[in-house]
Amino acid sequence: MFCPKCGNADQAPETYCRRCGTFLPDLDKPKKKAHTPIQNVNANAVLSGMTVVAAATLAILLYAILGFREDTHPLIYATAGFLIAITAWNIQTFWRSMLLRKHFKKPKRSIDEPVETPVLEMPKNSELPAGNFDNFVPPSVVDATTRQLDEARISTKSKQ
Ligand SMILES: [Zn+2]
Numbered sequence: 001m002f003c004p005k006c007g008n009a010d011q012a013p014e015t016y017c018r019r020c021g022t023f024l025p026d027l028d029k030p031k032k033k034a035h036t037p038i039q040n041v042n043a044n045a046v047l048s049g050m051t052v053v054a055a056a057t058l059a060i061l062l063y064a065i066l067g068f069r070e071d072t073h074p075l076i077y078a079t080a081g082f083l084i085a086i087t088a089w090n091i092q093t094f095w096r097s098m099l100l101r102k103h104f105k106k107p108k109r110s111i112d113e114p115v116e117t118p119v120l121e122m123p124k125n126s127e128l129p130a131g132n133f134d135n136f137v138p139p140s141v142v143d144a145t146t147r148q149l150d151e152a153r154i155s156t157k158s159k160q
Pocket of ligand 1: 006
């Protein structure tokens, strides 16, 4: 590749130019896509929602299938309690994400929204004012100038 600053050829990308020392970025390398805040909030909300469903379901299943028996190990209750804690924690995370979403969703004006431009009222042909020829240069002046230039060119050519 060529150095964009000094134009030195035969340069390796992702290095410094051998002549001027400018850093040469690899332009073919795909750029990392930056996530917008609303995208991060949405991803967070989806993950929290899924965790709530999974943890709550597991806790209910643990209690329903293995709980409240004579031989139920205390670890079952501990695990189920932990799952309920996870559920509660993710419910509040989900709720906070929803509040943040609301906050991001009310921008004053979207960037994509076109700005209203005032329409200029053009006068109709009949409304146009009559021509003003006070400062009009007659074509004869232009003709004379062109002729003089032509003559000057011819004279210089004949001298050579
Ligand atoms: Zn250079």
